[in-house]
Amino acid sequence: MSILLQARRHPYFIVIWAVITFMCSAEHAGFMFYLIAIPCLLYALIKTALNWRKAEIRNKYVLLIALILLSAAVVAAVHVQRHHHARAYADNIISELEKHRQVHGDFPASLDDIPTLASAESRPHMLFYNKGSDGPFLTYAATFVPFEAWHYDFTEKAWVYDYD
Numbered sequence: 001m002s003i004l005l006q007a008r009r010h011p012y013f014i015v016i017w018a019v020i021t022f023m024c025s026a027e028h029a030g031f032m033f034y035l036i037a038i039p040c041l042l043y044a045l046i047k048t049a050l051n052w053r054k055a056e057i058r059n060k061y062v063l064l065i066a067l068i069l070l071s072a073a074v075v076a077a078v079h080v081q082r083h084h085h086a087r088a089y090a091d092n093i094i095s096e097l098e099k100h101r102q103v104h105g106d107f108p109a110s111l112d113d114i115p116t117l118a119s120a121e122s123r124p125h126m127l128f129y130n131k132g133s134d135g136p137f138l139t140y141a142a143t144f145v146p147f148e149a150w151h152y153d154f155t156e157k158a159w160v161y162d163y164d
Contacts, residue, residue, distance in 0.1 A: 009060075010063060013063060013067055014067065017067040017068065017071045020033070020036055020037075020071060021075055024071075024075045025074065025075050025078040025079070027082065027125075027143050028141065028143065028144070028145065028146040030079045030143070030144035030145065031144060031145045033071070033072065033075050037071065037072060040064070041065065041068050044061045044064040044065045044068065045061075045065065047061045048061040048065065082125075083142075083143050083144070085125075086124070086125035086140055086143060087150075087159070089124060089125065089127070089140075090125070090127060090138070090140050090150070090152070090159075093111065093117065093127065093129070093138060094138065094152060096114050096116055096117055097136065097138070100113075100114050107131050107135075107136040108131065109131050110129070111123075111129045125140045125141055125143065126140055126149075127139070127140040128140070135155075136154055137151065138151065138152040139151040139152070139162070142161070148161070148162060148163055149161075150162065
Protein backbone atom coordinates (compact mmCIF):
# COMPACT_ATOMS: atom_id res chain seq x y z
CA MET A 1 0.00 0.00 0.00
CA SER A 2 2.86 2.37 0.70
CA ILE A 3 4.08 2.06 -2.91
CA LEU A 4 0.72 3.37 -4.11
CA LEU A 5 1.04 6.23 -1.68
CA GLN A 6 4.53 6.91 -3.08
CA ALA A 7 3.09 6.89 -6.60
CA ARG A 8 0.73 9.68 -5.56
CA ARG A 9 3.56 11.64 -3.99
CA HIS A 10 5.92 11.21 -6.92
CA PRO A 11 3.81 11.26 -10.11
CA TYR A 12 6.77 12.63 -12.06
CA PHE A 13 8.41 9.18 -11.74
CA ILE A 14 5.48 7.66 -13.60
CA VAL A 15 5.51 10.36 -16.28
CA ILE A 16 9.27 10.12 -16.80
CA TRP A 17 9.26 6.33 -17.11
CA ALA A 18 6.20 6.38 -19.36
CA VAL A 19 8.08 8.70 -21.73
CA ILE A 20 11.22 6.55 -21.55
CA THR A 21 9.15 3.43 -22.24
CA PHE A 22 7.48 5.10 -25.21
CA MET A 23 10.82 6.27 -26.66
CA CYS A 24 12.54 2.92 -26.19
CA SER A 25 9.58 1.05 -27.68
CA ALA A 26 10.14 2.75 -31.01
CA GLU A 27 11.60 0.63 -33.77
CA HIS A 28 15.43 0.44 -33.60
CA ALA A 29 15.51 2.34 -30.26
CA GLY A 30 15.27 -0.52 -27.78
CA PHE A 31 18.98 -0.47 -27.00
CA MET A 32 18.59 3.00 -25.49
CA PHE A 33 16.77 1.38 -22.61
CA TYR A 34 20.01 -0.19 -21.43
CA LEU A 35 21.74 3.19 -21.46
CA ILE A 36 19.00 4.79 -19.39
CA ALA A 37 17.65 2.03 -17.16
CA ILE A 38 20.80 0.30 -15.91
CA PRO A 39 22.34 3.39 -14.28
CA CYS A 40 18.94 4.40 -12.87
CA LEU A 41 18.34 0.91 -11.53
CA LEU A 42 21.77 0.76 -9.90
CA TYR A 43 21.20 4.18 -8.36
CA ALA A 44 17.78 3.19 -7.02
CA LEU A 45 19.11 -0.09 -5.59
CA ILE A 46 21.96 1.68 -3.82
CA LYS A 47 19.66 4.39 -2.46
CA THR A 48 17.20 1.71 -1.27
CA ALA A 49 19.97 -0.15 0.53
CA LEU A 50 21.38 3.03 2.11
CA ASN A 51 17.94 4.12 3.31
CA TRP A 52 16.61 0.73 4.34
CA ARG A 53 15.54 1.90 7.82
CA LYS A 54 13.86 5.09 6.57
CA ALA A 55 10.58 3.76 5.18
CA GLU A 56 9.54 6.99 3.48
CA ILE A 57 12.75 7.36 1.48
CA ARG A 58 13.14 3.62 0.87
CA ASN A 59 9.61 3.31 -0.54
CA LYS A 60 10.30 6.14 -2.96
CA TYR A 61 13.19 4.18 -4.46
CA VAL A 62 11.25 0.92 -4.35
CA LEU A 63 8.63 2.66 -6.50
CA LEU A 64 11.39 3.72 -8.89
CA ILE A 65 12.72 0.15 -9.07
CA ALA A 66 9.21 -1.16 -9.78
CA LEU A 67 8.70 1.41 -12.55
CA ILE A 68 12.03 0.57 -14.16
CA LEU A 69 11.27 -3.16 -14.14
CA LEU A 70 7.74 -2.59 -15.47
CA SER A 71 9.15 -0.37 -18.19
CA ALA A 72 11.70 -3.03 -19.10
CA ALA A 73 8.95 -5.63 -19.44
CA VAL A 74 6.87 -3.38 -21.69
CA VAL A 75 9.82 -2.45 -23.94
CA ALA A 76 10.83 -6.11 -24.25
CA ALA A 77 7.26 -7.20 -25.04
CA VAL A 78 6.87 -4.54 -27.74
CA HIS A 79 10.13 -5.49 -29.43
CA VAL A 80 9.44 -9.23 -29.25
CA GLN A 81 6.04 -8.64 -30.86
CA ARG A 82 7.64 -6.50 -33.59
CA HIS A 83 10.26 -9.16 -34.21
CA HIS A 84 7.59 -11.85 -34.58
CA HIS A 85 5.59 -9.64 -36.95
CA ALA A 86 8.67 -8.90 -39.06
CA ARG A 87 9.65 -12.59 -39.19
CA ALA A 88 6.14 -13.67 -40.18
CA TYR A 89 6.11 -11.09 -42.97
CA ALA A 90 9.58 -12.15 -44.15
CA ASP A 91 8.62 -15.85 -44.00
CA ASN A 92 5.63 -15.05 -46.22
CA ILE A 93 8.01 -13.40 -48.69
CA ILE A 94 10.23 -16.52 -48.63
CA SER A 95 7.29 -18.81 -49.34
CA GLU A 96 6.18 -16.60 -52.26
CA LEU A 97 9.73 -16.54 -53.64
CA GLU A 98 9.96 -20.34 -53.41
CA LYS A 99 6.59 -20.73 -55.18
CA HIS A 100 7.79 -18.41 -57.94
CA ARG A 101 11.04 -20.37 -58.29
CA GLN A 102 9.15 -23.68 -58.56
CA VAL A 103 6.77 -22.32 -61.21
CA HIS A 104 9.23 -20.24 -63.26
CA GLY A 105 12.48 -22.05 -62.54
CA ASP A 106 14.28 -19.04 -61.06
CA PHE A 107 13.81 -16.34 -58.46
CA PRO A 108 12.28 -13.06 -59.64
CA ALA A 109 14.38 -9.98 -60.26
CA SER A 110 12.15 -7.95 -57.95
CA LEU A 111 9.43 -8.67 -55.42
CA ASP A 112 7.08 -6.64 -57.61
CA ASP A 113 7.36 -9.40 -60.24
CA ILE A 114 5.18 -11.56 -57.96
CA PRO A 115 1.57 -10.28 -58.20
CA THR A 116 0.71 -11.07 -54.56
CA LEU A 117 3.74 -9.08 -53.38
CA ALA A 118 3.55 -6.17 -55.82
CA SER A 119 3.00 -2.98 -53.91
CA ALA A 120 3.54 0.72 -54.38
CA GLU A 121 4.00 1.11 -50.62
CA SER A 122 7.29 0.69 -48.85
CA ARG A 123 7.77 -2.68 -47.22
CA PRO A 124 7.60 -2.88 -43.44
CA HIS A 125 10.65 -3.51 -41.27
CA MET A 126 13.04 -2.18 -43.93
CA LEU A 127 12.75 -5.38 -45.94
CA PHE A 128 15.03 -5.49 -48.96
CA TYR A 129 15.26 -8.06 -51.76
CA ASN A 130 17.77 -8.21 -54.59
CA LYS A 131 18.61 -10.89 -57.12
CA GLY A 132 22.22 -10.52 -58.11
CA SER A 133 24.70 -12.72 -59.93
CA ASP A 134 25.42 -14.59 -56.68
CA GLY A 135 21.76 -15.40 -56.23
CA PRO A 136 18.90 -13.83 -54.31
CA PHE A 137 19.43 -11.74 -51.19
CA LEU A 138 16.64 -11.00 -48.71
CA THR A 139 17.16 -8.99 -45.54
CA TYR A 140 15.16 -7.03 -43.01
CA ALA A 141 16.28 -4.73 -40.21
CA ALA A 142 16.32 -5.88 -36.61
CA THR A 143 13.69 -4.05 -34.57
CA PHE A 144 15.62 -3.64 -31.30
CA VAL A 145 19.00 -2.35 -32.44
CA PRO A 146 19.82 -0.12 -35.42
CA PHE A 147 22.32 -1.26 -38.05
CA GLU A 148 21.68 -4.95 -37.39
CA ALA A 149 19.58 -7.17 -39.59
CA TRP A 150 18.43 -10.66 -40.45
CA HIS A 151 19.18 -12.11 -43.88
CA TYR A 152 17.92 -15.31 -45.40
CA ASP A 153 20.48 -17.87 -46.52
CA PHE A 154 18.81 -19.49 -49.53
CA THR A 155 21.28 -22.40 -49.64
CA GLU A 156 20.83 -23.35 -45.96
CA LYS A 157 17.19 -22.23 -45.90
CA ALA A 158 17.71 -20.44 -42.59
CA TRP A 159 17.68 -16.92 -41.19
CA VAL A 160 21.06 -15.51 -40.15
CA TYR A 161 21.53 -12.59 -37.77
CA ASP A 162 23.95 -9.94 -39.06
CA TYR A 163 25.67 -8.05 -36.29
CA ASP A 164 26.83 -4.50 -36.76
